[in-house]
Amino acid sequence: MAFIIAVDGPAASGKGTIASRLAKLYGYPLLDSGLLYRGVGLKVAQDGGDLDDVSVATAAALALRPSELEQPELRTRAAGELASRVAVHTPVRQALREFQQRFAAQEPGSVIDGRDIGTVIAPAAPAKLYVTASAEIRADRRWRQLVGQGEAVAYDEILADIRKRDERDGGRADSPMTQAADAVLLDTSEMTIDQAFDAARRIVETARARSGNLPG
Numbered sequence: 001m002a003f004i005i006a007v008d009g010p011a012a013s014g015k016g017t018i019a020s021r022l023a024k025l026y027g028y029p030l031l032d033s034g035l036l037y038r039g040v041g042l043k044v045a046q047d048g049g050d051l052d053d054v055s056v057a058t059a060a061a062l063a064l065r066p067s068e069l070e071q072p073e074l075r076t077r078a079a080g081e082l083a084s085r086v087a088v089h090t091p092v093r094q095a096l097r098e099f100q101q102r103f104a105a106q107e108p109g110s111v112i113d114g115r116d117i118g119t120v121i122a123p124a125a126p127a128k129l130y131v132t133a134s135a136e137i138r139a140d141r142r143w144r145q146l147v148g149q150g151e152a153v154a155y156d157e158i159l160a161d162i163r164k165r166d167e168r169d170g171g172r173a174d175s176p177m178t179q180a181a182d183a184v185l186l187d188t189s190e191m192t193i194d195q196a197f198d199a200a201r202r203i204v205e206t207a208r209a210r211s212g213n214l215p216g
């Protein structure tokens with residue numbers, strides 16, 4: 001079985017950076033599954049559709065093409081909100097599931113980050129991390145990043161955004177954001193990104209030794 005590394009957690013927890021550095025370290029392909037939901041949300045919004053309309057959102061999910069995942073707008077704050085809204089619809093999640101599972105199954109291994117990778121997409125993944133940090137710290141990181149990019153935005157607005165997204169992603173009926181029973185919790189609140197990556201690497205090495213999938 002492929003050595004799947006599932007990295008779940010809330011927005012701005014550091015999971016994206018950790019996942020991308022793990023992928024580089026092991027030479028595995030990386031899938032940022034949030035981009036798929038962002039692609040669906042943006043497509044619906046660009047077509048002037050209703051994000052809460054399950055058939056409109058599902059049609060967008062079924063029509064999504066990999067080339068559409070390159071758009072820089074997908075990385076914006078607004079696209080994150082659109083993504084979280086379409087992600088509540090079960091048929092949207094189903095439409096994106098097979099692509100993620102095929103990606104995950106690539107030999108010799110893969111890294112996927114998201115909200116439901118360890119619970120729903122790849123429940124048998126040998127390495128699972130749940131990366132988190134307090135809402136205030138995540139908001140502060142995101143705020144600094146946006147200000148650094150020249151966006152004029154208030155910290156309180158970002159904190160409110162993060163809380164709303166946590167609530168929607170963790171409260172939805174289908175595949176809510178939650179730590180898998182066998183995932184290792186990594187709270188990065190008091191860590192630099194280098195410390196968080198180092199801790200993640202150690203968690204993956206432990207899982208690798210346990211699964212008998214030794215490097216080399």
Ligand code: DC
Nearest residue numbers: 033034035037083084087114115116
């Ligand atoms: O990781 P991100 O911020 O790019 O994700 C954007 C939204 O997409 C997130 O708020 C909820 C949704 N999402 C999801 O429901 N399941 C995933 N595996 C990844 C993202």
